[in-house]
Amino acid sequence: MYSNSIYFSGVVLAAMLAGASCASAAPSASWRFDQTHQAGANFKALVGPDVPITGTPKYITDAQGESLSLDNQSLTLAERSSQVAAILPQQNITVSMWVSLDEGREWGGLMCVMQDTNDFERGWVLGYNESKFTFGLTSTGKKRMTYLAGKTSFVPGRWYHLAATYDGKTMSLYVNGQLEAQSTEQSGPILYPEAMPFVIGTYRDDNENFPMQGRLREAQLSKEVLTPQQIAAQFQPQATLIQLPATTIKPAKPVPGNKKVLLIGTDGTRPDKLEAANTPNIHALMNSGAYTGKAQTRMPTVSGPGWSSMLTGVWSDKHGVKNNAFTGKNYGQYPDFLTRLEKLNPKFSTFAAADWEPLLTTLSGGPLVSDNVDVKLAFKGNYEESDKTIAELSAHYLAHENVDAAFVYFGDLDEIAHSVGPLSPRYTTGLEKLDKYVGQLVAAIRSRPTYAQEDWLILMSTDHGHVDRGGHGGPSEVEKTIFFLANGPSVDKTKLKPEVGIVDVGITALAHLGIPTDPTWNLDGQVQALKSPPN
Structure with a gap:
């Protein structure tokens, strides 16, 4: 004793x-x-x-x-x-x-x-x-x-x-x-x-x-x-x-295989306006995959907490981000899903591209996505131009490079909503541009020489909505309501649960790659719309 x-x-x-x-x-x-x-x-x-x-x-x-x-x-x-x-x-x-x-x-x-x-x-x-x-x-x-x-x-x-x-x-x-x-x-x-x-x-x-x-x-x-x-x-x-004899507890590490993930993030996207727009590429993913325009985020409905919740799988009381200054961030304990993947096994090939600086860089309190990620393309300046560049460079990378998990972010639509509101024709035009970018990324994946042997999961979501006049941060339904889209051979739309949260996105990406949620990670999200999630 x-x-x-x-x-x-x-x-x-x-x-x-x-x-x-x-x-x-x-x-x-x-x-x-x-x-x-x-x-x-x-x-x-x-x-x-x-x-x-x-x-x-x-x-x-x-x-x-x-x-x-x-x-x-x-x-x-x-x-x-x-x-x-x-x-x-x-x-x-x-x-x-x-x-x-x-x-x-x-x-x-x-x-x-x-x-x-x-x-x-x-x-x-x-x-x-x-x-x-x-x-x-x-x-x-x-x-x-x-x-x-x-x-x-x-x-x-x-x-x-x-x-x-x-x-x-x-x-x-x-x-x-x-x-x-x-x-x-x-x-x-x-x-x-x-x-x-x-x-x-x-x-x-x-x-x-x-x-x-x-x-x-x-x-x-x-x-x-x-x-x-x-x-x-x-x-x-x-x-x-x-x-004493050596005793290890080390389980088999998850290893890269034929399962791949692309998460497309689009800032400030109202589901009702997306559904009504002429967006054939996105609608094709909706129709052949699992989609809901009634997913939810939580207060505060701003980008720092929203993207943090999506990529880490926990709400702001855990990841610590409650504003766009990223003060209080706790990414050491709750990393983004790409970083978690790298820590589980650095042999996974990861990629991220974005034009909102704190997502990938140290500017304005970032980065959310850590430097453990293999390739990061960060842009600053005109969102309309940088979105176009992100689509082109990301499509080239997805088509020609070895990649297991990717996150591609587009920021212009949120800028438009802040400027003229989501009810404006300009916002609808922004959705149509976004659709072309999504089409580029999907075409790039399908052009890969190894595509027939791969199992790609395409996820798409947003961080928050907008009030009709433009703006967000409050508790209204149009600000808290987001969309969740999953498409690929491993998707089963009947497995999409009645309640879908922004914290489900990154967890679903990890699950598709064969990585079950460890209870000790203390995550908040759940796997959505996969035929056979890992145990």
């Missing part, structure tokens, strides 16, 4: 083996990740705050007991580190864990409070880079992060004890009780980011989230710097863990 008063690496008073006092070994936070310490929707802390659980946790039992299985998942102690300020070390720090990884990656995190964006580097992270364990930290004396890399190359599925320390002068990294790297580049207190989360099992800041695949046994955080002897004493009581 574990003590609820003082806990250190699974053993009460273990540090006394090295001649240390009980007080010197006491952590500010300590957690054990097993069913015994699960209390409802939390892991009950041995010391410090409890860790919330998202979804249904999975456990693996070995000869030494249970551990938490994470399959591209993570734990968030707090969305803002200020919420757990009481446990955060300000200068002296020791962070330690027992961890087993199934695979390496370029930027891997195991416990962190950090921001690393271009030259803005703050906080600390215990993690891994490919097969080496790492420890990164930024101090007030340097204001740039130093990364230590250990010497040990981890074996997938084996257990390792990691510990990292900093005392205001020296950073140290230990693996299995042995010192493997040191640096004296940093000096002074730890320099924290202002509003980053405290996470376990991932490398996460405001624009990146790289969750681990493997197992967690326990973790501790201390405001004291443990000596090498104390760290060795922390490791020794469970040293037999490193002798």
Whole structure:
């Protein structure tokens, strides 16, 4: 049994083996990740705050007991580190864990409070880079992060004890009780980011989230710097863990195949006006596919939240975007479907084109679609001209390049509605132009030399409607009502559910590619109109 008063690496008073006092070994936070310490929707802390659980946790039992299985998942102690300020070390720090990884990656995190964006580097992270364990930290004396890399190359599925320390002068990294790297580049207190989360099992800041695949046994955080002897004493009581056979939880990755997806996004498109317009290409997709002009988005009915909900599969209370400035975005936890696809397997070939800047670029608070996507064509300026260019370049790419999933956005129709309203002849003309662009994209797909062997799903939708005079952002039905269109050999219009939401679009795209919705992703949407969605 574990003590609820003082806990250190699974053993009460273990540090006394090295001649240390009980007080010197006491952590500010300590957690054990097993069913015994699960209390409802939390892991009950041995010391410090409890860790919330998202979804249904999975456990693996070995000869030494249970551990938490994470399959591209993570734990968030707090969305803002200020919420757990009481446990955060300000200068002296020791962070330690027992961890087993199934695979390496370029930027891997195991416990962190950090921001690393271009030259803005703050906080600390215990993690891994490919097969080496790492420890990164930024101090007030340097204001740039130093990364230590250990010497040990981890074996997938084996257990390792990691510990990292900093005392205001020296950073140290230990693996299995042995010192493997040191640096004296940093000096002074730890320099924290202002509003980053405290996470376990991932490398996460405001624009990146790289969750681990493997197992967690326990973790501790201390405001004291443990000596090498104390760290060795922390490791020794469970040293037999490193002798256990390798156990990986890694499932087969989804792999690219003959199923392909094109999502066409058209901004500010009223379903009733689309249905009444002379749009033969779009109507052909409607008539031979699954279509509803009564799908719904939610308040606020503006583009930032709308496109975020469509591409991430969650509403604004989760993705965080509630305006067109994209403040509060949480794309690290809820990425767009193309980025999620890339994170599941970078072998998928992804493409995006758009002429509203924040969808693909850092302008105006973006990007919504991350740089993990293989090819992004971003345009700025005249929407009428750039829509035409997007159609031409995207059609060429779809016809001639290897692509598994694509998102193509057109913005001019929304501009027209704002200018003269959706009841105007100019808006109808804009719909007819849009129809020609859609025809170009569909023709490009069907011209592919491999088209006969492929199973293309064409999805089409919009982010919001418009009031009759032009404009949106309010709660009226014409602003909240959107359309959903799905066309392709795998579409079954009888599977289109009575209630369709904007959050269903990206999820349906992933499902067609053979990727079921993982409950731990905590998505809001549902698969629509597919004959055989994955389980």
